[in-house]
Amino acid sequence: MCGIIGITSNKPVSSSILHSLKKLEYRGYDSAGIATIDNGNINEVKSLGRVEVLEKNISQINLEGYIGIGHVRWATHGMPSTINAHPHSTENISVVHNGIIENSINLKNLLIKKGHKFKSETDTEVIVHLLSEYMKSNELNETIIKTLNDLEGSFALGIIFKDIPNIIVGARRGSPLAVGYGPNENYLGSDSYALKSMTNKITYLNDGEFCVIKKEEIDFFDHLGKKINKKVLQLSSNELNYEKGEYKHYMAKEIDEQPSTIKNCINEYVDKINNEINLLNFPWNKEQIKSVKLIGCGTAFHSCLMGKYWFEELTNLDVDVDIASEFRYRKNKFKEDCLYIFVSQSGETADTYAALNLCKKNKVKTCSIINVVESSIARDSDFVLPIHCGPEIGVASTKAFLGQMLVIYLLCLKISILMKDIKREDYDKKIRNLGLLSDLVKKTILDENQIQSISNTFAEAKGSMFLGRGFSYPIALEGALKLKELAYIHAEGYPAGEMKHGPLALIEDGMPVVVIAPKDDYYKKTISNMQEVIARGAKVLLLTNKDVNQIVSENIWQIIKIETTNDDLYPFLTTIPLQKLAYFTALKKGHDIDKPRNLAKSVTVE
Numbered sequence: 216m217c218g219i220i221g222i223t224s225n226k227p228v229s230s231s232i233l234h235s236l237k238k239l240e241y242r243g244y245d246s247a248g249i250a251t252i253d254n255g256n257i258n259e260v261k262s263l264g265r266v267e268v269l270e271k272n273i274s275q276i277n278l279e280g281y282i283g284i285g286h287v288r289w290a291t292h293g294m295p296s297t298i299n300a301h302p303h304s305t306e307n308i309s310v311v312h313n314g315i316i317e318n319s320i321n322l323k324n325l326l327i328k329k330g331h332k333f334k335s336e337t338d339t340e341v342i343v344h345l346l347s348e349y350m351k352s353n354e355l356n357e358t359i360i361k362t363l364n365d366l367e368g369s370f371a372l373g374i375i376f377k378d379i380p381n382i383i384v385g386a387r388r389g390s391p392l393a394v395g396y397g398p399n400e401n402y403l404g405s406d407s408y409a410l411k412s413m414t415n416k417i418t419y420l421n422d423g424e425f426c427v428i429k430k431e432e433i434d435f436f437d438h439l440g441k442k443i444n445k446k447v448l449q450l451s452s453n454e455l456n457y458e459k460g461e462y463k464h465y466m467a468k469e470i471d472e473q474p475s476t477i478k479n480c481i482n483e484y485v486d487k488i489n490n491e492i493n494l495l496n497f498p499w500n501k502e503q504i505k506s507v508k509l510i511g512c513g514t515a516f517h518s519c520l521m522g523k524y525w526f527e528e529l530t531n532l533d534v535d536v537d538i539a540s541e542f543r544y545r546k547n548k549f550k551e552d553c554l555y556i557f558v559s560q561s562g563e564t565a566d567t568y569a570a571l572n573l574c575k576k577n578k579v580k581t582c583s584i585i586n587v588v589e590s591s592i593a594r595d596s597d598f599v600l601p602i603h604c605g606p607e608i609g610v611a612s613t614k615a616f617l618g619q620m621l622v623i624y625l626l627c628l629k630i631s632i633l634m635k636d637i638k639r640e641d642y643d644k645k646i647r648n649l650g651l652l653s654d655l656v657k658k659t660i661l662d663e664n665q666i667q668s669i670s671n672t673f674a675e676a677k678g679s680m681f682l683g684r685g686f687s688y689p690i691a692l693e694g695a696l697k698l699k700e701l702a703y704i705h706a707e708g709y710p711a712g713e714m715k716h717g718p719l720a721l722i723e724d725g726m727p728v729v730v731i732a733p734k735d736d737y738y739k740k741t742i743s744n745m746q747e748v749i750a751r752g753a754k755v756l757l758l759t760n761k762d763v764n765q766i767v768s769e770n771i772w773q774i775i776k777i778e779t780t781n782d783d784l785y786p787f788l789t790t791i792p793l794q795k796l797a798y799f800t801a802l803k804k805g806h807d808i809d810k811p812r813n814l815a816k817s818v819t820v821e
């Protein structure tokens with residue numbers, strides 16, 4: 216999962232490419248590079264590390280050129296290094312690539328036999344050599360088609376040619392690619408976010424398509440080279456400017472935005488006058504759905520798991536959840552009366568997208584819950600429920616998690632009333648309670664002094680555990696994931712009742728353990744499990760709610776009390792202190808909060 220950009224213009228492009236690369240850094244940040252064509256030559260600059268290093272290097276050499284491509288890398292083949300950084304160039308052609316070429320070793324051997332010399336360890340380099348090979352005896356479009364046909368795997372490509380110095384070729388299979396239209400210039404980018412500062416007019420390439428971009432026009436072709444027309448989309452203005460403002464990190468901003476993203480989302484779906492959830496054109500009736508299956512990765516998977524608990528509680532449907540990377544390779548039994556729900560912030564996660572495509576091939580009902588409405592998953596699903604959170608830039612997902620849970624909860628409530636699995640008065644009450652959620656989240660966010668001081672202990676810990684039962688179990692998993700990815704501390708999320716079956720052996724004197732136990736149906740059981748870890752020396756941080764007056768143990772290290780609400784909604788509140796715990800712990804350890812090591816926001820490779 217890397218980021219690519221291309222610009223052809225009537226003015227020098229390197230500074231605009233650098234600007235867009237900074238926007239794309241959330242996709243990869245171990246190295247970066249640019250190639251432009253100037254004075255009949257391809258000039259390439261690459262650096263190890265962040266875009267700011269590349270920027271410094273470029274400022275010393277003055278990189279000219281009215282056409283160019285750029286790349287931020289998240290290493291797959293070959294370690295992060297200047298040589299492995301993109302673009303990869305021969306004398307005549309330069310390429311940037313997002314994806315993985317699965318047959319690169321075979322292709323490389325064939326090309327070496329033909330006399331090609333390779334410099335890097337990357338899979339990408341075969342693409343530029345293949346292009347050079349085919350270019351010897353073919354026109355441009357034939358060269359592109361033949362090259363793409365030879366490649367196995369996934370790719371989004373940006374290509375420039377020394378001998379055709381006015382075009383950028385873009386091509387896509389599996390990995391996302393957008394094209395943007397500007398005044399006397401046109402663009403290519405991994406996503407619309409990279410192009411937003413330059414244009415709000417965007418077209419997305421579909422799998423198998425390629426395009427030839429000139430500064431005054433763009434031509435699109437299908438996989439056979441037949442010219443096709445594409446629709447130009449206009450991005451909404453509130454998506455265009457999303458900056459950190461006075462915040463030090465996007466993550467802090469995104470945590471604080473949660474009350475308003477919750478409110479927005481509820482406003483989109485809840486008709487307050489009629490106290491009704493509106494799923495606008497939901498295409499299936501109650502006879503057509505007998506079960507649901509929720510599929511996602513990482514944090515999105517945790518919201519799916521949360522969905523399982525809600526669907527089981529509020530409907531009589533069979534519910535199942537799956538991790539997309541597992542689902543896509545298993546021998547699944549596809550059911551006509553099952554609704555397959557794909558949850559993804561980016562809508563571009565390769566495993567989730569592949570799982571969706573598998574369902575489409577098997578002609579079952581697909582619905583996606585996504586944040587980026589122009590994304591591949593959104594475009595290819597039968598029905599889309601956006602979470603309406605606005606851009607999420609921090610690699611660690613925060614507001615999108617709450618948004619995903621909220622939309623899953625709304626969908627679940629709606630299905631439950633349609634199926635008559637819930638009484639009207641209970642349904643009405645639950646909708647009214649949702650009206651209070653934004654304020655409850657806000658109050659929970661404001662309370663942070665205690666978490667700041669608790670994070671000192673976590674910052675020094677070698678490992679920790681997060682325990683919960685029922686609705687709090689998915690939140691335990693999410694809390695542990697946040698701490699892992701931001702603070703680089705080993706953290707296990709576990710169902711509290713499972714501890715005695717093995718993990719209890721991990722507890723040592725002073726080990727910080729988070730126990731999530733709001734006063735719901737599971738409270739007493741969880742508190743018993745808490746005693747078991749305290750008895751073995753754990754330092755317990757208990758997360759419960761304000762109405763719990765009598766806490767059953769004197770040996771609890773810290774207690775954080777969130778607002779009291781109805782049981783269904785506690786997950787929205789218990790998540791907040793855990794987001795902050797991970798944030799402050801990572802801050803204490805001096806980590807890069809928005810770009811944790813080894814990760815990227817949008818995981819567009821397997």
Ligand code: AGP
Nearest residue numbers: 513514515559560561564611612
């Ligand atoms: C969470 O903090 C992660 N960055 C990660 O687990 C993420 O949720 C996962 O990669 C799925 O991404 P998606 O929602 O864009 O599909």
